[in-house]
Amino acid sequence: MTDIPIPQTWVLALSAALFAIGTLGVLLRRNGIAIFLSLELMLNSANLAFVAFAMTLAARPDGAEAALAGQLFVFFVIGVAAAEAAVGLALFIALHRLKGAIDVDRVNILRW
Amino acid sequence: MWVEVLVIGIKLAVVLAALLTTVPIMVWVERRASALMQDRLGPNRVGPFGLFQPVVDAVKLITKEDLIPRDVSRFLYILAPVVALTVALSTFIAVPFGSDTGLELFGHAVRGFIVAPDLNIGVLYIFAIASLAVYATVLAGWASNNKYSLYGGIRASAQTISYELAMTISVVGVLMASSSLHLHQVVEAQTGTWLGVLPRWNVCTQLLGAITFMVAAFAETNRIPFDLPEAEAELVSGYLTEYSSMKYAAFFMGEYVHMTVASALMTVLFFGGWTLPWIDLAFAGWLGGLLSIGIFCAKVAFFLFFFVWVRWTLPRFRFDQLMALGWKVMIPLSVLNFLWVGFAIAAGIM
Amino acid sequence: MVPVVFAVAAVVAVVFAIVTIAHRSPVINVLSLVVVFFAMAAIFALLGMDFLAAIQIIVYSGAILVLFLFVIMLLNIRSVERLGSGRRVQALLGAVVAVGIGAAALTAVSLLTPTTGAVYPGSLETGTVVPIGRALLTTHLFAFEFITLVLVAAIVGAVYLARREPR
Numbered sequence: 001m002t003d004i005p006i007p008q009t010w011v012l013a014l015s016a017a018l019f020a021i022g023t024l025g026v027l028l029r030r031n032g033i034a035i036f037l038s039l040e041l042m043l044n045s046a047n048l049a050f051v052a053f054a055m056t057l058a059a060r061p062d063g064a065e066a067a068l069a070g071q072l073f074v075f076f077v078i079g080v081a082a083a084e085a086a087v088g089l090a091l092f093i094a095l096h097r098l099k100g101a102i103d104v105d106r107v108n109i110l111r112w
Numbered sequence: 113m114w115v116e117v118l119v120i121g122i123k124l125a126v127v128l129a130a131l132l133t134t135v136p137i138m139v140w141v142e143r144r145a146s147a148l149m150q151d152r153l154g155p156n157r158v159g160p161f162g163l164f165q166p167v168v169d170a171v172k173l174i175t176k177e178d179l180i181p182r183d184v185s186r187f188l189y190i191l192a193p194v195v196a197l198t199v200a201l202s203t204f205i206a207v208p209f210g211s212d213t214g215l216e217l218f219g220h221a222v223r224g225f226i227v228a229p230d231l232n233i234g235v236l237y238i239f240a241i242a243s244l245a246v247y248a249t250v251l252a253g254w255a256s257n258n259k260y261s262l263y264g265g266i267r268a269s270a271q272t273i274s275y276e277l278a279m280t281i282s283v284v285g286v287l288m289a290s291s292s293l294h295l296h297q298v299v300e301a302q303t304g305t306w307l308g309v310l311p312r313w314n315v316c317t318q319l320l321g322a323i324t325f326m327v328a329a330f331a332e333t334n335r336i337p338f339d340l341p342e343a344e345a346e347l348v349s350g351y352l353t354e355y356s357s358m359k360y361a362a363f364f365m366g367e368y369v370h371m372t373v374a375s376a377l378m379t380v381l382f383f384g385g386w387t388l389p390w391i392d393l394a395f396a397g398w399l400g401g402l403l404s405i406g407i408f409c410a411k412v413a414f415f416l417f418f419f420v421w422v423r424w425t426l427p428r429f430r431f432d433q434l435m436a437l438g439w440k441v442m443i444p445l446s447v448l449n450f451l452w453v454g455f456a457i458a459a460g461i462m
Numbered sequence: 463m464v465p466v467v468f469a470v471a472a473v474v475a476v477v478f479a480i481v482t483i484a485h486r487s488p489v490i491n492v493l494s495l496v497v498v499f500f501a502m503a504a505i506f507a508l509l510g511m512d513f514l515a516a517i518q519i520i521v522y523s524g525a526i527l528v529l530f531l532f533v534i535m536l537l538n539i540r541s542v543e544r545l546g547s548g549r550r551v552q553a554l555l556g557a558v559v560a561v562g563i564g565a566a567a568l569t570a571v572s573l574l575t576p577t578t579g580a581v582y583p584g585s586l587e588t589g590t591v592v593p594i595g596r597a598l599l600t601t602h603l604f605a606f607e608f609i610t611l612v613l614v615a616a617i618v619g620a621v622y623l624a625r626r627e628p629r
Contacts, residue, residue: 006464006465006468006508006509008574009571009572009574010465010468010472011468011505011509012571012574013568013571014472014475014476014505015567016564016567016568016570016571017476017564017568018475018476018479018498019563019564019567020560020561020563020564020567021476021479021480021482021483021560021564022479022483023559023560023563023564024483024556024557024560024561025482025483027552027553027555027556027557027559027560028483028553028556028557028560029483030549031488031539033488033491033530033533033534033539034483034488034491036530037482037483037491037492037495037530038482038483040495040522040526041479041482041483041495041498044498044499044502044522047502047518048502048505051505051506051509051511051514052509054511055509055510055511058510064593065597065601068593068594068597069597069601069602071511071513071514071594072594072597072598072602072605074514075514075517075594075598076605076609078517078518078521078522079521079609079612079613080609080612081522081526082521082522082525082526082613082616083612083613083615083616084616085526085529085530086529086616086617086619086620087616087619087620087623089529089530089533089620089624090619090620090621090622090623090624091623092533092537093533093536093537093623093624094623094624096537102537102539105549
């Protein structure tokens with residue numbers, strides 16, 4: 001492979017675009033599962049931002065440890081996203097049993 | 113750079129051709145071996161010993177009418193067999209099938225008989241691609257719009273993800289013993305002897321891991337005794353019910369390729385890959401390379417026959433027994449193996 | 463060559479992200495998210511972080527999204543309504559907010575000091591498994607053990623929340 005660099009700004013721009021698309025999904029969809037999927041998209045765009053910074057730091061002579069920390073942060077974000085997805089989907093199952101649908105507009109029992 | 117691409121392309125073509133040729137051979141082996149085990153003859157009319165039977169089967173499958181039932185979700189229905197076959201074929205690029213002999217092609221070093229020599233996350237790549245195989249079964253079951261298919265699809269995917277865990281943990285022991293994820297290093301670490309007399313193959317040093325891996329590999333490829341998702345007596349052929357002709361053929365090719373990959377993984381991870389037990393094949397040049405490929409193919413062939421042998425010997429598990437075995441027996445055993453390897457490495461035994 | 467691959471992966475990611483949030487059928491949403499994650503794994507691998515790419519596919523595409531698919535099939539969630547239907551004002555405000563956030567992020571990105579990026583001779587020294595494993599088990603041991611606890615809590619919580627009431 002030749003040494004053609006990918007500018008950090010490109011990766012961060014992609015991350016920003018995916019974050020915006022994810023936000024759009026969270027704010028506009030009514031189905032709980034679709035909101036969750038958009039949330040996963042947002043988490044993933046944050047992962048991409050971490051990776052972009054880790055990549056830049058790895059190129060510096062003293063940045064190896066910080067680059068490792070960046071990658072490990074992605075690792076932990078993936079773990080937390082998995083935990084959150086499991087609990088959230090279990091909540092949706094319980095909700096579906098209660099209400100018959102997971103339309104978030106109808107989940108307004110706590111409204112005062 | 114283009115020479116490199118060409119060399120990889122040649123290796124890829126050879127591997128794909130070999131994998132896709134294994135399928136008709138396996139069809140023939142399955143039918144003849146099962147027949148002989150059941151004290152009957154099997155196909156013996158089409159060509160000598162029925163060797164052209166798979167060709168005739170392929171012609172039949174190709175010329176059959178390609179039905180798409182009316183109420184299926186068309187896109188998912190057509191996507192599922194494509195995913196099955198693609199995923200099965202893609203896993204093989206990280207598996208080495210011969211030793212690195214310093215062969216040169218067009219002035220560029222071939223760097224070992226493995227399609228992707230620089231992939232130093234070898235085993236993880238294979239697990240990553242194999243974990244995508246769940247989608248084929250679950251989408252086939254869902255798209256077929258048929259309750260038996262849905263049962264079969266859900267059972268198949270639940271089985272796959274359960275045994276994926278046991279498979280991965282049993283491989284961790286191997287990776288600890290060889291200190292590398294690259295499968296070439298894993299085979300290199302299995303040369304020599306252990307405790308003086310046994311070959312250093314991982315089946316000798318980590319027998320429990322080998323057994324759990326084999327059981328998990330049977331479950332991952334949906335072979336008996338774990339083939340309840342396709343069981344004919346129970347689910348009218350499970351997630352494959354609504355598939356016919358080439359899409360059915362694609363699923364079956366995917367299953368046989370999956371079996372071949374599982375056998376290849378078993379030989380590379382636990383049975384020393386292309387090395388012979390106590391003999392050190394230090395031949396120079398391409399003769400040693402060819403011999404190593406031959407040894408590898410012989411071991412893979414033995415495991416493929418083992419798959420067929422077990423299939424026609426054991427009855428199948430009931431689904432709750434299957435899941436209980438996966439979660440309550442296989443995962444603790446593979447963790448036990450992992451602990452044993454850790455202890456052995458710390459104590460200097462390995 | 464490398465920027466071309468990156469551009470292709472980025473375009474695939476953005477297109478399929480839009481399909482994820484916009485399509486009606488939940489199964490197609492999940493599958494397009496699988497493609498997005500695949501593109502992201504390709505970008506991770508391109509930037510030299512092989513281990514993260516493999517983990518992304520194994521955990522995200524191969525486990526979390528399969529869980530989503532199972533729940534969709536369990537609850538039999540069929541096609542849902544179109545994006546933003548029935549609540550026009552809220553949809554418009556949401557779109558404005560999302561575009562605003564995107565624009566703000568892009569402005570922040572462009573204000574960073576432009577770096578020329580790193581050189582990618584294959585995979586980073588720190589992108590392979592050995593340095594990551596070593597760091598996980600020495601420097602970040604506490605976080606590693608803690609995430610184990612988080613996952614156990616999630617498993618117990620999920621099993622408890624989704625249980626059927628004993629009759």
